[in-house]
Structures are given as structure tokens and as C-alpha cells.
Amino acid sequence: ALLKGSLPLKESQRLEKLLRQLEFLDRRKSTLYRVLEALLVHQAEFFLTGDPDRRRPLTQRDLASQLDVIPSTLNRLLSNKSIQLPWGLESPLRTLVPSAKSLLRDRLHGFALAHPDLSDEALRREVERAFGAKLSRRSIAQYRKELGLGGRGRRRTSEHR
Numbered sequence: 001a002l003l004k005g006s007l008p009l010k011e012s013q014r015l016e017k018l019l020r021q022l023e024f025l026d027r028r029k030s031t032l033y034r035v036l037e038a039l040l041v042h043q044a045e046f047f048l049t050g051d052p053d054r055r056r057p058l059t060q061r062d063l064a065s066q067l068d069v070i071p072s073t074l075n076r077l078l079s080n081k082s083i084q085l086p087w088g089l090e091s092p093l094r095t096l097v098p099s100a101k102s103l104l105r106d107r108l109h110g111f112a113l114a115h116p117d118l119s120d121e122a123l124r125r126e127v128e129r130a131f132g133a134k135l136s137r138r139s140i141a142q143y144r145k146e147l148g149l150g151g152r153g154r155r156r157t158s159e160h161r
Contacts, residue, residue, distance in 0.1 A: 032077055034067050039096045046096075050087050053107060057100035104133050108140070109147045119152045120144065 007015060040047065042063075045054040060078070064071040081093045108127055112118070118126065120140045127133055127140065135143075144151070 058097050105143050
């Protein structure tokens with residue numbers, strides 16, 4: 001306040017604008033740190049094991065609520081940012097905020113490639129047994145199409161291509 005009062009009006013306004021920008025950057029940085037801390041806690045098993053199947057579902061809405069920030073603010077904060085994982089890989093921050101559906105789809109992808117002879121109904125039963133997820137045969141077929149996997153007998157593992 002002392003410095004501001006001793007400056008000409010134009011300089012005082014520039015100083016005020018600079019101070020607002022610094023406050024904004026500080027809030028943004030501290031919010032990013034809070035997000036990273038929350039993700040470390042929520043995805044601790046994944047960070048300890050390095051196994052992508054150990055990621056736990058977390059919606060952006062739930063994380064925003066937990067941190068008391070607006071969901072759109074969190075969305076902008078997560079976009080175009082990555083993190084270097086403990087084992088050296090760089091990964092988008094969004095991979096640490098997976099939906100339950102995307103996690104299940106990833107698991108189905110690996111399972112379907114490992115068992116190309118299973119029908120959608122057999123895949124449905126195996127997904128329920130292995131992961132506890134109750135899906136319809138039609139959902140399995142839809143996920144399979146989204147993943148670009150063929151039907152029974154048309155799926156190939158990467159070593160057969």
C-alpha cells in the first residue's frame with residue numbers, strides 16, 4: 001500500500017494488475033498441487049505396483065467436489081498436462097482420473113485378445129467372474145466394437161498379426 005501510494009496513477013494501476021496476475025498464478029499452482037496430492041492418495045496402489053489394472057475409478061466431478069473446486073476448473077487444469085510416473089514413463093494426468101467404464105473397457109480389451117475363441121456371452125460371464133462387473137452381452141459387443149476388436153474367431157493377438 002505504501003509503494004502504491006507513492007506511484008503515479010498509471011504505474012499504480014499496472015502494479016495492481018501485476019499483483020492480481022500473481023495471485024491468480026499462485027491459486028492455480030496450489031490447486032494443481034492439491035490435485036496431485038489427491039491423485040497420489042487415490043491411486044496409491046497403481047503408483048506402488050505400476051499395474052494399470054490397479055487404477056481405481058475416479059470421476060472428475062468427484063475429484064472436483066473433494067477439492068472444492070468447480071469441475072470446469074479441474075477439467076482445464078488436467079488438460080494438456082502430463083506426469084512422469086515413478087518408473088519413468090510420461091503419462092497424461094487424465095489417465096489418473098479414469099471412469100469405471102474406461103477401466104472395464106481396458107480390462108475387456110486385454111481379456112478378449114487373450115481369449116479370441118470366446119463368444120460375447122462367454123466374455124460377459126468371464127468379465128463378471130474376473131472383475132465382478134455385470135454387463136449385458138450387448139454391452140460386451142458394443143465395447144468390443146469401440147475397441148476395434150472383431151467377433152469370435154476374428155480377434156487376433158498382436159503376435160499373430
